[in-house]
Amino acid sequence: MKKQFIFPIIVILAIGAFVGGLILNMDPASLGNNPHEPGLEPGQANSIPRGPHGGWLFSKNNLQVEVKIFETGVPPQFRVYVTDVSGKTTPLREVDLTINLNRLDRVDEIHFKPVGEYLLGDMTVVEPHSFDVKIHAQWQKQTYEWEFSQIEARAELPEEAIKNADVSIKTAGPAKMKTLLKLSGEIGLNEEKLVHIVPRLDGVVKKVFKDLGDRVVPGDALAIIESRELADAKINFLAATKQADLAKADIERENQLLANTSRMLDLLQKNLDLEEVYRGLKDLQIGKSRELLIPAYAKLSLAKSVYLREKKLLKKGISSESEYLLAEENYKSGEAKYIALREKIAYDGQWAVRQKNRTHEMEKLNLQTARQKLFALGLTDQDVDALSNQNEHAFTKYELRSPLGGVIIQKHLSIGEAVKNDDAIFLLADLSEVWGNIAIPAKDLKSVKLGQTVTVKDENLGIEAQGKLTYLDSIIDKKNRTVTGRVVISNPELKWRPGAFVALELVLEERTVPIAVPTKAIQTIRDWSVVFVKYGNFFEARPLELGENDGDWVEVLQGLSAGERYAAQNSFVVKAEIEKSSAVHDH
Numbered sequence: 001m002k003k004q005f006i007f008p009i010i011v012i013l014a015i016g017a018f019v020g021g022l023i024l025n026m027d028p029a030s031l032g033n034n035p036h037e038p039g040l041e042p043g044q045a046n047s048i049p050r051g052p053h054g055g056w057l058f059s060k061n062n063l064q065v066e067v068k069i070f071e072t073g074v075p076p077q078f079r080v081y082v083t084d085v086s087g088k089t090t091p092l093r094e095v096d097l098t099i100n101l102n103r104l105d106r107v108d109e110i111h112f113k114p115v116g117e118y119l120l121g122d123m124t125v126v127e128p129h130s131f132d133v134k135i136h137a138q139w140q141k142q143t144y145e146w147e148f149s150q151i152e153a154r155a156e157l158p159e160e161a162i163k164n165a166d167v168s169i170k171t172a173g174p175a176k177m178k179t180l181l182k183l184s185g186e187i188g189l190n191e192e193k194l195v196h197i198v199p200r201l202d203g204v205v206k207k208v209f210k211d212l213g214d215r216v217v218p219g220d221a222l223a224i225i226e227s228r229e230l231a232d233a234k235i236n237f238l239a240a241t242k243q244a245d246l247a248k249a250d251i252e253r254e255n256q257l258l259a260n261t262s263r264m265l266d267l268l269q270k271n272l273d274l275e276e277v278y279r280g281l282k283d284l285q286i287g288k289s290r291e292l293l294i295p296a297y298a299k300l301s302l303a304k305s306v307y308l309r310e311k312k313l314l315k316k317g318i319s320s321e322s323e324y325l326l327a328e329e330n331y332k333s334g335e336a337k338y339i340a341l342r343e344k345i346a347y348d349g350q351w352a353v354r355q356k357n358r359t360h361e362m363e364k365l366n367l368q369t370a371r372q373k374l375f376a377l378g379l380t381d382q383d384v385d386a387l388s389n390q391n392e393h394a395f396t397k398y399e400l401r402s403p404l405g406g407v408i409i410q411k412h413l414s415i416g417e418a419v420k421n422d423d424a425i426f427l428l429a430d431l432s433e434v435w436g437n438i439a440i441p442a443k444d445l446k447s448v449k450l451g452q453t454v455t456v457k458d459e460n461l462g463i464e465a466q467g468k469l470t471y472l473d474s475i476i477d478k479k480n481r482t483v484t485g486r487v488v489i490s491n492p493e494l495k496w497r498p499g500a501f502v503a504l505e506l507v508l509e510e511r512t513v514p515i516a517v518p519t520k521a522i523q524t525i526r527d528w529s530v531v532f533v534k535y536g537n538f539f540e541a542r543p544l545e546l547g548e549n550d551g552d553w554v555e556v557l558q559g560l561s562a563g564e565r566y567a568a569q570n571s572f573v574v575k576a577e578i579e580k581s582s583a584v585h586d587h
Helices: 002-026 159-164 228-269 274-280 290-317 321-374 381-385 442-447 571-580
Strands: 058-062 063-070 077-084 093-102 107-115 120-121 130-137 143-150 154-156 168-171 173-189 195-196 203-208 222-225 397-401 406-410 426-429 433-441 453-458 465-474 483-491 501-518 523-526 528-535 540-545 544-547 553-558 565-570
Touching: 058 544, 063 130, 063 143, 077 093, 077 107, 093 120, 159 544, 203 228, 228 274, 228 290, 228 321, 274 290, 290 321, 321 381, 381 442, 433 442, 433 453, 433 465, 433 501, 442 483, 453 483, 501 565, 523 571, 528 571, 540 571, 565 571
Parallel strands: none
Antiparallel strands: 058 063, 063 077, 077 120, 093 107, 093 130, 107 120, 130 143, 154 540, 168 565, 173 433, 173 501, 195 426, 203 222, 222 397, 406 426, 433 483, 453 465, 453 501, 465 483, 501 553, 523 528, 528 540, 528 565, 544 553
């Protein structure tokens, strides 16, 4: 019974030993699914057997090659060890070997020559080592080919995923790089748009309409002050207005009298009889000159008629010569007095007009002075024009108004408080523009010039602005050895707050570089600084040799070609996808 069980066991052990011997004598590359035989799909690098040098091991018929990317102490290079299947070294000069690396953007064709115990490739295997590999060998008139894929630092993202992740794509090309001087500074008020508001007169505060932080526009009422000084100024203005009106009426009347007097003198010059003169001067206002001149004219006319009569009588011998001479004397004397009176009346009329004009001009000047005083106290044209209709009890009411728009940043008054005409009761600032005050070290002054571009950044608020350097102080601060510079910052939304400390970048120089990428596009994988280039739906990490960095752009010296497209914004999404894909550095 026991012998019957022992025999089958011996048979099973013998069969097992035979099969084990066959397995041990088989070609290692023939175990499992060998992807390197002709007609089979290429395999992945991590599934390929390894040779004694740690490289990928391929065999066919009697030829065996070990492909190794060697990168210890030298730039990455292909080294290929060639033996027969028994491990015996094959003469390297008999082997013609080529490796094609099919990358996303190109094909690298690598040729080999014997160096010592291996074949050495004639091209550096640049990172990333992500490619489809085609090995082509000729030995003893036979052709050998193997294919496999070595993929790392690569991920596939469909367009929809790119859009959803807001990954923006840019094309590599030139950019302007800036040589920057990084400085510190402080936001300050624009002192050209800062005003201390004073009441301009003594008084007592009755109402206050605005408080700290309130925004005002030009003409807004800030407070009401009761002032006797204002009442006096208003009364003086009204009195001056009436005096000016009276002076104006006087000069108008005097001009009319002068015109009427001139008409009277013209009529009398025509030697008309008194009846015609009376008719010509009817209803005219002439004044005292009529009272003086008309009787003189009548008397002269009478003396003239007597003289002419006596002259005729003398010629006829009727009258004596003494009577004639007396009549002539009376006539000449009357004529002289009449001419003198005419001249005096003409002169007095013009003099009276000049006097009235002078009085009128003085009253107008007094009125303008009184009006300007009201303007100086803050009243407007409309306020002044309305004074004649204003109740007397409102004469003391003074409305303090804002001369410009801005924000109230200081307030020094309260209801019932007595204020003086020079008290700074409000401080008003127009914050639509602020100053960035820059502390420029004296040692850097040789590089700083007016007109240079300045970038201002508030790290706490996450805001920045650009402007031009518009001012450099002429004096170096003795304590910190700096010079104050200034940039004007537009602030329509009032985001920039005076007193805040800011970082500033002064652009000393600009130059154009052939290729640059935004700093936010740079990511780190292993010990590489990379961008992720895009070909189709594939993104691949591209190690870069970087040059200067101005904070916004980084110069690319090597690793990226003009025209290549890369992830510029939210590139960390691509990095996460690559890390998730577990594509490792497997050589």
